[in-house]
């Protein structure tokens with residue numbers, strides 16, 4: 001249930017309602033909008049007496065939230081959430097592009113990629129240090145050394161960094177090197193990890209599981225939000241279907257749907273979404289046209305030599321061309337790049 005306070009409700013009245021809800025054994029999450037405050041109530045399983053709350057001074061009305069996700073829902077937080085990362089704002093008018101190699105492979109490879117994506121106008125550098133690979137015999141990432149290289153690339157380019165964290169115990173270490181914690185598709189329902197990144201109070205890039213519904217994605221976000229960490233960025237990265245010409249089927253409809261259901265920013269990963277570099281450009285345009293707040297794109301200086309995901313990685317010059325080609329699409333939907 002949410003409590004919508006009157007526009008002129010005083011802070012004392014808000015505090016009073018909050019205290020009463022806590023007294024009833026429920027958790028309170030405040031959403032302070034420009035016009036009014038909305039109080040989200042996470043119940044204790046027992047039904048609440050709505051009338052009792054509605055009689056309190058300063059309360060306009062209460063609304064039951066019937067969807068299973070609450071803090072992630074637009075009912076609770078009508079205005080868009082904007083996640084600031086250094087000088088960029090994810091979820092604002094400006095589109096945010098995160099780009100870089102699938103995996104950090106060496107200092108030369110990472111720095112070359114980092115400078116190239118920065119030059120082309122990317123806002124955030126991506127690169128995996130801990131890689132979730134299907135086979136235990138595939139390259140698993142450079143681990144802590146990869147994190148150190150990301151820190152070095154950040155120092156050299158000034159770009160903030162996003163990298164994946166796979167284990168709750170790795171969260172403190174990854175937090176010291178990364179501006180955004182990435183939870184990968186394979187870990188979207190790793191609840192211990194979701195709790196850990198929620199507690200980390202660091203922006204989280206939450207990727208949709210390859211066999212997860214939109215509602216399951218929002219429920220995963222709810223775990224993070226329930227710790228008071230409201231800096232969650234959702235990422236559509238394709239789902240498994242019967243189609244085999246592409247690695248995944250990129251669900252573009254998830255973008256406007258997520259924007260309808262939730263206030264959280266949504267970005268799209270056309271690299272994992274298609275598995276083919278030739279499809280990255282058209283699907284990036286489609287994502288921007290559909291209302292995505294940004295893109296996550298794999299770029300490698302030498303895709304043919306990549307230790308992972310070479311087939312879906314753009315060469316730097318193609319990435320630069322993509323950034324140029326996206327501009328008119330962004331403008332057509334009222335965004336900037």
Ligand code: PEP
Pocket residue numbers: 102128132164183184185186207237272
């Ligand atoms: C990645 O972005 O490096 C990655 C492994 O993606 P996903 O979790 O979507 O497969």
Ligand code: MN
Pocket residue numbers: 102103272298308309
């Ligand atoms: Mn990859």
